[in-house]
Amino acid sequence: MKNSSLIRFLSIALCTAMVTSVFTSCGSDADENSSEVSSQSSTGASETSSSNQEKGSLYIEGSEGVTLTYWIPIDSTAAQNFSTLAEHPYFQWLQEQTGVTIEFIHPSYEQMEQQLNLMIASKEFYDLLYEPWYPGGPQAGIDEGCFVDLNPYLDEYMPDYKAALNCSDGSFGDWEWGPEKELYQPQPQRAFLEGCTTFDGSLWCVSQIWTDAYLPEAGPVIRKDWLDEAGLEVPETLDELEVVLEAFKQRGEDVIPMNLGNYGCNGLDGSIASAFGLYPSYFTMSKDRTTVYPHAYTQDAFKDYLTLMNDWYQKGYIDPDFMNRDSTSLDAMFLDDRLGIYFNQWTTPDIWEQNYTGEQEFEVVAMPLPRTDTNQQLTWLNSYDSQPTSYTCITTSCEHPEIAAAWLNVGFKKEAILRHTYGIEGETYELRDGIPYYTDAVFNGDQDYLFTCELFPNSTGYCSYRSSLMRTADSDTKLSARAEACLTWAQNASADTNWGYTVFEDDLWGEFDSAYNDALTYADPMVLKFIIGEESLDKFDEFRETAKSMGLDRAQELAQEARDKMAGKE
Amino acid sequence: MLRRLKLDLQRNYQAYLMAIPSIVLIFIFCYIPMYGILIVFQDYKPQAGILGSEWVGLANFAKFFQSPHALKVVRNTLFISVYSLLVNFPFPIILALLLNEVRSQAFKRTVQTISYMPYFISTVVICGMLKSFMAYDGVINEIIKIFGGEPQSFLSNAALFPSVIVFSDLWQSIGWNSIIYMAALTSIDPDLYEAARMDGCGRLRQMWHITIPGIVPTMTILLILSVGGLLAANSDKILLLYSPLTYETGDVIGTFIYRQGLQGGDYSYSEAVGLFQTVINFLLLVFANWFSNKTTETSLW
Numbered sequence: 001m002k003n004s005s006l007i008r009f010l011s012i013a014l015c016t017a018m019v020t021s022v023f024t025s026c027g028s029d030a031d032e033n034s035s036e037v038s039s040q041s042s043t044g045a046s047e048t049s050s051s052n053q054e055k056g057s058l059y060i061e062g063s064e065g066v067t068l069t070y071w072i073p074i075d076s077t078a079a080q081n082f083s084t085l086a087e088h089p090y091f092q093w094l095q096e097q098t099g100v101t102i103e104f105i106h107p108s109y110e111q112m113e114q115q116l117n118l119m120i121a122s123k124e125f126y127d128l129l130y131e132p133w134y135p136g137g138p139q140a141g142i143d144e145g146c147f148v149d150l151n152p153y154l155d156e157y158m159p160d161y162k163a164a165l166n167c168s169d170g171s172f173g174d175w176e177w178g179p180e181k182e183l184y185q186p187q188p189q190r191a192f193l194e195g196c197t198t199f200d201g202s203l204w205c206v207s208q209i210w211t212d213a214y215l216p217e218a219g220p221v222i223r224k225d226w227l228d229e230a231g232l233e234v235p236e237t238l239d240e241l242e243v244v245l246e247a248f249k250q251r252g253e254d255v256i257p258m259n260l261g262n263y264g265c266n267g268l269d270g271s272i273a274s275a276f277g278l279y280p281s282y283f284t285m286s287k288d289r290t291t292v293y294p295h296a297y298t299q300d301a302f303k304d305y306l307t308l309m310n311d312w313y314q315k316g317y318i319d320p321d322f323m324n325r326d327s328t329s330l331d332a333m334f335l336d337d338r339l340g341i342y343f344n345q346w347t348t349p350d351i352w353e354q355n356y357t358g359e360q361e362f363e364v365v366a367m368p369l370p371r372t373d374t375n376q377q378l379t380w381l382n383s384y385d386s387q388p389t390s391y392t393c394i395t396t397s398c399e400h401p402e403i404a405a406a407w408l409n410v411g412f413k414k415e416a417i418l419r420h421t422y423g424i425e426g427e428t429y430e431l432r433d434g435i436p437y438y439t440d441a442v443f444n445g446d447q448d449y450l451f452t453c454e455l456f457p458n459s460t461g462y463c464s465y466r467s468s469l470m471r472t473a474d475s476d477t478k479l480s481a482r483a484e485a486c487l488t489w490a491q492n493a494s495a496d497t498n499w500g501y502t503v504f505e506d507d508l509w510g511e512f513d514s515a516y517n518d519a520l521t522y523a524d525p526m527v528l529k530f531i532i533g534e535e536s537l538d539k540f541d542e543f544r545e546t547a548k549s550m551g552l553d554r555a556q557e558l559a560q561e562a563r564d565k566m567a568g569k570e
Numbered sequence: 571m572l573r574r575l576k577l578d579l580q581r582n583y584q585a586y587l588m589a590i591p592s593i594v595l596i597f598i599f600c601y602i603p604m605y606g607i608l609i610v611f612q613d614y615k616p617q618a619g620i621l622g623s624e625w626v627g628l629a630n631f632a633k634f635f636q637s638p639h640a641l642k643v644v645r646n647t648l649f650i651s652v653y654s655l656l657v658n659f660p661f662p663i664i665l666a667l668l669l670n671e672v673r674s675q676a677f678k679r680t681v682q683t684i685s686y687m688p689y690f691i692s693t694v695v696i697c698g699m700l701k702s703f704m705a706y707d708g709v710i711n712e713i714i715k716i717f718g719g720e721p722q723s724f725l726s727n728a729a730l731f732p733s734v735i736v737f738s739d740l741w742q743s744i745g746w747n748s749i750i751y752m753a754a755l756t757s758i759d760p761d762l763y764e765a766a767r768m769d770g771c772g773r774l775r776q777m778w779h780i781t782i783p784g785i786v787p788t789m790t791i792l793l794i795l796s797v798g799g800l801l802a803a804n805s806d807k808i809l810l811l812y813s814p815l816t817y818e819t820g821d822v823i824g825t826f827i828y829r830q831g832l833q834g835g836d837y838s839y840s841e842a843v844g845l846f847q848t849v850i851n852f853l854l855l856v857f858a859n860w861f862s863n864k865t866t867e868t869s870l871w
Contacts, residue, residue: 121619254707262813321706323813324725329702338707510836514633517830521639521821524814532726532815550638 056097058415060406063099068404071115072130072392074106090420097415100407120146125395127404132393138204141393148394149202153405160412164209164462165193177211178422178429178436180470183479183487190289195387199565206408207388212465217346219489220271220370224363226251226340234367238275238308241370245317248340258341259319259330263524264309264531265296271343272309274378274493275371276301280527283559290567292560295552297523303540306530313531323528334364341367346486353481366485369493378493392460411461421467443475512558519551610842623838630842639826646732647822650808651800654736659796662744663789666751667777682752686745697810700738701725731816735808750792751785758784790868798855801847823847 074085085091085104095101105126107115116132119125125146134141141147154162168191196205222244227234230247248257265273265280273280273296280296296302312318319325319339333339337358356362369378394404410416422429422436429436469483479487526543529535535543579586605620610630612623634640665685672678688696703709704724711721724730762780771779805824812820827840863869 256707319706321723321726323815324701324705324723326698326701328698329705513836514637514830518637518639521817521826521829525817528726528813528815 058097058410058413060098060100060403063403066400066403067101067103068128068398068407069103069105069126070128071105071107071126073109073112093419094410098407098410100403125397127395127398129393129395131391139198139200139202142202142204145396147204148396148398148401150206150394150405151203153402154203157402157405158409161206161409164412165196166191177464177467178438178470179476180466183466183469205388205391205393206460208390208460208463210463210465215465215486216489217486218343219485220341220343220367221364222341222367224365225361234365235370236368237373238370245312249316254338256319256333256339257317259325259339260322261343262323264323264528265305271369273305274369275376276305277379278302278305283556285563292556292563294556297527297547298544298552303537307537309531310533310537314533346482366488368488368491371492390460408460417462420461421464437476438470442471443473508558508562512555515551515558516555519547519555522550523547607845609838610845612838614838630839631846633839634843643821643823643826646819647801650732650735650822653732654739655796655800657736658740658743659793661740662747663751665744666748666755667781669752670755670781671773682745686749688742689746693807694810696738696742697807700811704734725811726813726815728816728818731812731820734811735804739804751788754785754788755781786866787868790862790866791870794855794858794862794870797858798851800854801850
């Protein structure tokens with residue numbers, strides 16, 4: 001991933017990875033945009049406009065003749081339509097409005113780390129860098145004279161970003177989102193300020209800010225037509241799930257009722273373990289972010305989880321090869337009538353319908369995370385947290401940091417949000433009483449205009465998850481199956497348990513990493529052996545003690561220590 | 571000594587002239603970057619550079635050997651490498667010998683082409699194929715079921731994992747590796763065979779007394795080279811095929827470092843273990859060369 005090096009960031013590389021890969025949909029096909037595509041400033045209309053037109057509300061004073069270089073990979077979807085982002089309608093519009101010319105430099109995703117290291121070594125940077133994961137962490141980047149601390153510019157040039165950073169009650173901005181705000185009520189989230197500030201209080205980046213997080217993007221999906229044939233409802237509890245699994249198993253020898261994720265307990269998100277109050281893939285912490293919880297492997301409930309999985313495995317409910325499947329083969333099995341339940345991303349249900357290869361009817365729905373009983377409120381949700389994502393740093397090579405700051409701030413202004421989330425007024429959206437509504441052009445998909453958010457989710461500024469769900473819909477009132485899936489996975493679950501997102505001091509990060517990995521190298525095989533019955537669960541206590549002494553205890557300690565320091569900085 | 575060199579230079583100056591570009595190339599691209607090995611003794615940070623990074627001595631090596639898993643991964647690496655050597659070294663020779671005896675050119679060429687085809691498929695694809703072949707519901711288990719056996723998940727069986735790696739390597743590379751022996755075989759003087767036949771040698775006798783001695787130098791050189799690669803188990807393939815269940819036998823140095831270094835991007839640490847591997851391999855190579863020189867009088871230098 002982008003996080004290189006001896007970093008103070010325990011970025012939960014995973015978390016960042018999840019957010020970026022899901023939302024940018026770019027990581028996977030990154031190699032399409034291979035080498036560096038250097039771009040010229042946008043052409044045509046914009047040249048005449050900046051001088052003649054009257055200056056709009058987004059115009060940045062002093063931007064006359066200023067060109068900023070922006071080092072940013074081009075998203076694979078965008079790359080299919082534009083050779084450079086300077087051709088993208090949103091950025092052309094932005095240039096007209098602000099008067100700032102942006103010259104885009106597009107590294108490929110694989111080259112980013114290497115190119116960044118070269119820039120650091122030569123101390124010659126582009127003006128703006130996208131997700132530069134500084135070896136040693138952001139504070140080191142500022143201390144060593146590579147990145148600019150944005151605090152001095154915050155009040156004067158970035159008032160909108162400042163407001164966005166400090167907002168923690170969900171009331172982002174002063175505009176009304178469209179009817180999609182009825183989709184769900186996001187829980188208030190922690191302000192982004194903490195994640196964007198270093199130990200020493202420097203503001204190190206301008207992050208993309210999601211106004212409505214806390215909706216999972218991955219979860220279990222189930223064959224609805226099989227349920228119908230068996231006369232069953234979509235299961236909501238573990239007991240109901242077991243009945244369904246038995247029914248699926250009866251369908252034939254070739255049918256595998258359910259697949260677990262490769263490590264036997266995370267699916268994509270601990271979808272079954274969450275019924276036991278566990279999140280096994282990483283350290284979690286309390287809602288107020290003061291206490292790092294012991295790792296799931298060391299908790300009593302984990303034994304119960306393993307007992308159940310072992311039971312299901314023996315009964316033939318779980319794919320005997322679950323630890324070896326990759327997502328491609330799982331998709332193939334699912335589409336070939338051989339798999340009943342598995343875990344996948346939100347983008348898939350709609351796509352499956354079209355690719356189905358099997359013989360019978362095919363209908364797939366998202367399954368809510370199973371609970372022990374219908375009164376249980378789940379505390380873990382596979383969603384993302386208010387941490388910097390798709391962020392941009394201003395470097396010391398930038399001659400006009402104040403203009404760069406003002407330009408990055410524009411994404412948090414109402415006009416820009418309307419432009420990149422809703423598109424062009426009259427074409428892709430219309431305002432009714434000041435509230436933007438997508439037009440049928442969007443729902444019918446016959447509009448040439450490509451939204452920045454979908455095409456290029458990396459733009460700095462506000463983004464709305466609900467709006468991107470809405471864009472996949474058929475109309476204002478009928479959502480697509482995949483949008484419904486996200487809502488289903490969020491049912492009965494709250495994000496009371498947090499990712500253990502923690503910033504580490506340089507050396508502690510290395511120590512944490514080795515301790516944690518040493519423990520997992522021992523523990524992961526054991527977990528799988530417990531599930532498939534190669535080891536008896538009587539040995540669970542022994543397993544727990546060994547895993548703790550091998551590093552889980554030490555890792556938790558270090559995470560807590562770093563967490564305390566992080567809290568101390570505010 | 572010096573005079574002899576001078577004389578040699580005068581006499582063969584054309585040859586030396588021709589060698590210059592490659593010497594320069596190797597010097598620039600292989601020897602100059604070698605100073606980068608320094609980072610194994612440092613806590614390397616790109617911004618500080620190789621000369622500026624903090625000096626930590628042997629801490630990176632200590633970190634590896636203090637890890638509770640170090641012994642296991644070294645053991646696994648050695649086991650898979652030796653196993654692989656024992657299988658992957660003789661079989662291409664046998665294939666080459668057998669093909670050498672085949673009269674029908676058409677058959678021979680067909681076999682050759684088919685056998686080296688897998689070599690040109692990328693490892694990622696090969697591993698994808700292996701996964702689906704060896705899955706619980708894969709081809710191999712279907713065949714086992716036809717013969718009344720119990721299907722099993724090959725890739726989650728730690729005991730079978732080294733064999734999966736080694737024999738899939740064999741399948742992938744047997745044809746390709748036999749090419750060099752085929753080439754060596756063509757250089758054997760046909761008169762020798764004729765003479766042997768006159769003396770009443772059958773086919774097996776001819777193979778034993780003429781063909782094999784004819785390719786022994788090639789075999790020795792290749793064996794020395796593979797001994798030099800003994801500790802470098804095929805970790806990209808293992809990485810694509812293993813799961814926590816097969817860590818017990820499949821977790822090798824390369825994969826262990828990959829997991830440890832992936833999140834941290836700990837260059838110094840990975841480089842230190844890499845250097846450890848290389849040094850051991852180098853010593854093995856020198857030893858094998860010396861041993862071979864003593865016993866067969868064939869050696870690399």
